């Protein structure tokens with residue numbers, strides 16, 4: 337499977353112009369699956385009493401929760417070379433269709449990444465830093481601030497997409513000023529998506545504010561998360577105890 341993914345070079349990406357990909361999202365080929373035939377059981381480090389932590393839509397992947405070793409999904413490939421978990425695809429398509437019907441021009445510039453792809457992106461980041469004179473240990477540490485360490489990227493779940501405005505394709509905070517982001521952040525929960533790395537939650541998520549990274553969690557969770565202004569970690573921990581996530 338060949339998937340073209342725009343490298344989300346978060347920090348050095350200030351001047352990184354994303355390729356203007358074909359915006360049409362109709363299915364090109366359907367149902368590509370990973371070779372591993374083991375079923376995908378999600379694993380959560382936190383358990384709670386009311387939320388179904390085995391729910392595939394709520395799988396938590398971050399620096400402390402690696403993607404499950406045998407995680408397997410079937411993806412739907414989009415015409416622009418992007419791909420998403422086929423279970424989330426209809427909701428993404430509907431959201432993009434409605435955004436376009438509202439006169440907007442959102443572009444999906446990054447989506448599913450295999451472990452191999454994420455590893456390659458990370459290794460390229462490390463090499464680039466080494467070429468700038470950094471030793472390996474420092475290069476790895478710095479690379480982790482820009483590209484998720486393999487196994488810790490939500491993009492490996494197939495449930496995350498980076499969406500930018502056709503008129504502003506940089507992955508930086510100014511993305512939040514685009515009409516596309518304003519519409520998406522207001523409406524995404526109706527389709528089951530959340531702004532996964534909100535402003536002010538970096539110490540919980542471990543990821544900088546990313547007003548372009550949307551994650552599918554299902555409508556119920558999305559509406560609670562977006563209406564309360566919390567992040568996925570806080571949502572998942574919310575019912576397990578009275579204490580909130582670390583601040």
Ligand SMILES: [Zn+2]
Pocket residue numbers: 344446491496497498548549550
């Ligand atoms: Zn992303």
